[in-house]
Amino acid sequence: MRIDSLILRTAVRLVLPLTVLLAIYAALNGHNAPGGGFIAGLVTTVGLCTYRMAFGERAFHRLFPVHPRWLVVAGLGLTLVVAIIPLLAGEPLLRSASTVLRLGGQELHLVSATVFDLGVLVVVVGVAVGMITRLGEELGP
Amino acid sequence: MAPADPSLVLAAVGAPVVAGLATLLIPRAQNLARVLLAACGPAASLLLLGVHLTRYGVAPNHAGTTSINWVPSLHLDLSFLVDGLGAFFALLVAGVGVLIVFYSRGYFGNDASSLARFFPALGFFTSSMLGVFLADHLLLTALFWELTSISSFFLIGWERDDETAVKRAMQAFFTTGFGGLALLGGVLLLGDTTGVWRWSDLVATASEIGSSGTVVAAFVLIFVGAASKSAQWPLHYWLPGAMLAPTPVSAFLHSATMVKAGVFLLGRLLPVFGLLTIWLPLVVAFGAVTMLLGAGLALRQHNLKLIFAYLTVSQLGLFVCMYGFGGVTDGHGGSAIDWDLSQIASHGLYKAPLFLIAGALAHRLGTRRLPELFGLWHRGVSGSRVLVVVLLAASYALAGGPGTVSFVAKELFLGAAHHAAASHPALLVVVAMAVLAAACNVAIVVRLVATVFGWRLGVRDDLPGRDVVHGKDRWGPVLWVPAAGLVLVQYIGGLLPPVWNSVFRRLEVNVNDEAFTDGLPWLWEPFLHPGAPLAMSLAAIGLGVVLGCSQRMRGDIVDVHDRIYPVTYRLILQYGHRAFHGIQTGHLRHYLVFVFTLLLLGISWAAWVDPAMLRLPDGVAPFESLTGLLLGAVVCAAAIALPLVTERVVRVLVLGASGFAVVGLYLLYQAIDLALTQLMFEIISVLLFLLVLRLLPRLDRRPLISPRPRLALAALVGITIGWMTLLAGHAADQRTNEAVTLGAFFEEHSLHGTEVTDGRGGEGRNIVNVILVDFRGFDTLGEITVLATAALGVWSMLPGRRRHRNDEGQPGTIAAEVER
Numbered sequence: 031m032r033i034d035s036l037i038l039r040t041a042v043r044l045v046l047p048l049t050v051l052l053a054i055y056a057a058l059n060g061h062n063a064p065g066g067g068f069i070a071g072l073v074t075t076v077g078l079c080t081y082r083m084a085f086g087e088r089a090f091h092r093l094f095p096v097h098p099r100w101l102v103v104a105g106l107g108l109t110l111v112v113a114i115i116p117l118l119a120g121e122p123l124l125r126s127a128s129t130v131l132r133l134g135g136q137e138l139h140l141v142s143a144t145v146f147d148l149g150v151l152v153v154v155v156g157v158a159v160g161m162i163t164r165l166g167e168e169l170g171p
Numbered sequence: 172m173a174p175a176d177p178s179l180v181l182a183a184v185g186a187p188v189v190a191g192l193a194t195l196l197i198p199r200a201q202n203l204a205r206v207l208l209a210a211c212g213p214a215a216s217l218l219l220l221g222v223h224l225t226r227y228g229v230a231p232n233h234a235g236t237t238s239i240n241w242v243p244s245l246h247l248d249l250s251f252l253v254d255g256l257g258a259f260f261a262l263l264v265a266g267v268g269v270l271i272v273f274y275s276r277g278y279f280g281n282d283a284s285s286l287a288r289f290f291p292a293l294g295f296f297t298s299s300m301l302g303v304f305l306a307d308h309l310l311l312t313a314l315f316w317e318l319t320s321i322s323s324f325f326l327i328g329w330e331r332d333d334e335t336a337v338k339r340a341m342q343a344f345f346t347t348g349f350g351g352l353a354l355l356g357g358v359l360l361l362g363d364t365t366g367v368w369r370w371s372d373l374v375a376t377a378s379e380i381g382s383s384g385t386v387v388a389a390f391v392l393i394f395v396g397a398a399s400k401s402a403q404w405p406l407h408y409w410l411p412g413a414m415l416a417p418t419p420v421s422a423f424l425h426s427a428t429m430v431k432a433g434v435f436l437l438g439r440l441l442p443v444f445g446l447l448t449i450w451l452p453l454v455v456a457f458g459a460v461t462m463l464l465g466a467g468l469a470l471r472q473h474n475l476k477l478i479f480a481y482l483t484v485s486q487l488g489l490f491v492c493m494y495g496f497g498g499v500t501d502g503h504g505g506s507a508i509d510w511d512l513s514q515i516a517s518h519g520l521y522k523a524p525l526f527l528i529a530g531a532l533a534h535r536l537g538t539r540r541l542p543e544l545f546g547l548w549h550r551g552v553s554g555s556r557v558l559v560v561v562l563l564a565a566s567y568a569l570a571g572g573p574g575t576v577s578f579v580a581k582e583l584f585l586g587a588a589h590h591a592a593a594s595h596p597a598l599l600v601v602v603a604m605a606v607l608a609a610a611c612n613v614a615i616v617v618r619l620v621a622t623v624f625g626w627r628l629g630v631r632d633d634l635p636g637r638d639v640v641h642g643k644d645r646w647g648p649v650l651w652v653p654a655a656g657l658v659l660v661q662y663i664g665g666l667l668p669p670v671w672n673s674v675f676r677r678l679e680v681n682v683n684d685e686a687f688t689d690g691l692p693w694l695w696e697p698f699l700h701p702g703a704p705l706a707m708s709l710a711a712i713g714l715g716v717v718l719g720c721s722q723r724m725r726g727d728i729v730d731v732h733d734r735i736y737p738v739t740y741r742l743i744l745q746y747g748h749r750a751f752h753g754i755q756t757g758h759l760r761h762y763l764v765f766v767f768t769l770l771l772l773g774i775s776w777a778a779w780v781d782p783a784m785l786r787l788p789d790g791v792a793p794f795e796s797l798t799g800l801l802l803g804a805v806v807c808a809a810a811i812a813l814p815l816v817t818e819r820v821v822r823v824l825v826l827g828a829s830g831f832a833v834v835g836l837y838l839l840y841q842a843i844d845l846a847l848t849q850l851m852f853e854i855i856s857v858l859l860f861l862l863v864l865r866l867l868p869r870l871d872r873r874p875l876i877s878p879r880p881r882l883a884l885a886a887l888v889g890i891t892i893g894w895m896t897l898l899a900g901h902a903a904d905q906r907t908n909e910a911v912t913l914g915a916f917f918e919e920h921s922l923h924g925t926e927v928t929d930g931r932g933g934e935g936r937n938i939v940n941v942i943l944v945d946f947r948g949f950d951t952l953g954e955i956t957v958l959a960t961a962a963l964g965v966w967s968m969l970p971g972r973r974r975h976r977n978d979e980g981q982p983g984t985i986a987a988e989v990e991r
Contacts, residue, residue, distance in 0.1 A: 060940045076855060102959045109951075149955075166862060
């Protein structure tokens with residue numbers, strides 16, 4: 031499914047990096063402000079799918095060369111690791127740890143849950159992009 | 172005395188399976204090493220049990236070992252009970268197990284692949300059996316019980332290419348497995364009612380157990396389990412059916428071990444439930460019917476293995492009867508049970524040799540059928556005479572001839588029956604049945620002797636039959652030496668009772684602390700003090716000789732109970748098929764109707780129980796903002812419009828409209844996370860829908876359920892779920908009656924407003940996200956796993972088809988496939 035439009039292509043080329051940046055911001059910032067891994071994953075997916083609509087499948091493959099299943103594997107693995115590590119320390123499953131880094135007067139709040147959120151992001155992107163591309167392949171160009 | 176340490180017993184239970192599995196590491200050709208290693212398993216069990224018994228003595232049956240905690244939340248621990256009953260059975264299993272290992276070497280010959288396959292399965296089975304006999308915990312017993320069913324399935328279905336053998340193995344598995352379920356149910360009921368989970372504690376507190384309905388139900392369930400395992404009528408059919416197994420298996424499972432598990436369990440239950448009024452009639456009735464039926468059926472068989480199988484059924488019925496008599500309460504408070512373990516041991520000591528010799532004959536002559544053994548003694552087949560001698564020696568014990576333990580055992584049983592009948596005259600019927608069954612045994616032996624020596628009254632009508640025979644080779648002596656050893660013990664015990672008594676007196680303390688005899692008597696004692704038992708024995712022998720010589724009751728007969736399993740199996744399949752197709756229509760809307768109806772019924776029931784659910788919670792204003800009202804109206808309008816439009820594309824757009832209105836609602840209530848997620852979700856789902864729509868088959872124009880009730884149902888479900896959501900946000904705590912809102916808890920425990928986080932939530936300020944990654948983090952993990960699974964489904968069910976275009980250059984799509 032491709033929409034052949036110069037305006038769309040130009041717009042997507044500008045918007046996609048911003049979309050990805052927004053997604054990363056939402057994922058990292060989600061602990062204390064609106065955002066989170068799930069939203070970030072969905073935002074990324076929408077960006078990627080728009081790109082695929084504008085530029086077609088071949089260009090999308092160049093941009094996104096891995097099979098989405100690897101994203102799913104990586105994301106699930108990451109979340110599982112984050113979930114299990116507290117068990118090794120004798121804490122309940124998924125208990126998050128947090129620390130505050132001081133960098134030149136700025137406080138940086140680091141939470142292990144952020145890694146969990148990143149895992150969720152990766153899984154969501156993998157699943158959604160995977161489904162859409164597979165269904166798109168089914169339909170043909 | 173301090174409770175014993177369980178690790179010795181645990182090692183004894185585990186040794187056979189460990190040794191069995193270890194034989195897998197031995198190279199194929201090394202048969203001797205394989206056999207020796209396999210024999211080490213049960214031998215180690217014997218040794219360890221011996222050490223345990225010398226160190227701690229035979230425990231009274233109310234003193235289990237200390238336990239190793241296993242699953243504390245299920246009250247489950249690894250605790251064992253090495254009392255007389257358990258130790259006896261365990262020693263029997265381990266001892267016969269060693270002999271079987273050597274015998275199977277001779278039986279399978281040089282068939283290396285069979286041997287390689289056999290020992291792990293045998294070790295698994297031996298360990299499970301030891302576990303059943305030594306477990307002290309109720310659930311542990313049930314667990315090992317199931318393991319014996321599973322492991323015996325492997326052994327019975329040994330000929331995995333033989334369809335009949337596999338079917339028979341399934342039959343045995345399902346029948347005993349059904350009993351295992353009953354046992355589990357009974358054990359759970361018992362443990363839950365009494366709060367006691369150990370046999371030893373149950374025995375110690377047996378007087379407090381009472382006779383309430385649940386206790387009786389628990390007992391009946393456990394009895395069903397025991398009866399199915401010990402092949403009691405009407406479930407006895409699986410045992411003769413299981414005779415397709417190789418002979419070592421038949422000798423082991425069906426004479427000495429597995430079928431005794433049920434008898435053993437009755438011995439365990441007797442001190443606990445023996446005082447229930449139902450014990451005597453229930454146990455004795457099933458035992459007596461089985462005893463006579465098995466003997467009668469055995470008389471009409473022509474295959475040695477089947478004869479012995481039905482005789483085993485009969486003998487098991489006798490044992491069940493024997494424990495049934497334990498429930499007799501006469502004026503003196505004594506139960507009519509005496510030296511029960513000797514009687515059970517006696518059976519193993521002649522039945523296992525009979526099976527072993529039957530297998531050895533098949534090995535030498537290629538047949539186990541009686542007519543084909545006619546005149547065997549005179550045929551002069553090399554090595555067959557020693558087999559015949561052992562066979563006849565064991566048969567003499569089978570007939571209960573004087574000079575064997577078996578004779579005294581029968582005397583003891585008849586004496587117990589007579590004793591019981593004195594206080595319960597109805598039991599005279601059982602006594603008569605016992606005499607008839609014993610007569611059948613004698614008759615079979617008479618025919619066997621006549622056939623082997625080629626006398627006129629032997630069995631020789633030549634009926635065609637089929638027999639499974641395993642390979643032959645020259646490992647001859649192994650085929651009869653184990654059998655001869657076992658038979659020898661029969662005669663030692665029979666002729667020199669003090670030797671037997673010195674061993675068994677230590678074990679026979681279990682059921683009856685005060686046995687009314689001091690042990691097996693000398694051979695001549697019954698004749699010096701003739702009484703009712705001796706008269707009954709003589710009557711049985713006389714009747715048996717007449718029956719054996721007569722030409723009547725010789726034709727083959729098919730047990731009518733053999734139909735039970737196939738018919739049940741077919742009925743279950745048939746109705747299961749029907750039920751399956753009734754429920755699984757393949758239409759999503761039918762499933763939804765089903766699910767939603769159940770949901771509505773459940774909620775209605777809850778509302779009926781607690782009418783407060785129907786009140787609007789305090790502090791909720793129905794219409795607090797005009798914008799919200801408008802957005803809600805849009806959502807409702809879209810929902811109503813949805814079923815009215817028929818085009819799928821339009822439906823998707825209408826659904827989208829509803830979704831975007833919800834986004835607006837979220838924004839209105841400042842739920843930015845939700846709004847953002849919903850927005851993204853709407854975009855992606857519209858995209859997905861547009862992609863999928865072209866793949867869907869055409870709409871079915873003739874729905875099975877008319878749409879109008881479905882619309883009503885949908886509206887009702889929507890309203891109900893909306894209402895429940897409203898209530899969920901404002902639930903009142905049942906105990907404190909304070910208004911509790913779900914949000915308050917999370918607000919308190921995340922870093923929003925307050926500094927109190929009790930370490931949860933990673934001190935996040937965004938409640939929604941803290942819920943997702945901490946409070947409900949496990950849910951999130953589950954959700955993304957579900958997502959991944961769904962993606963896997965899409966990838967595997969929609970394989971890339973772009974390479975398989977058809978001739979017109981059209982892509983091969985699912986829709987196209989459906990059209991085709």
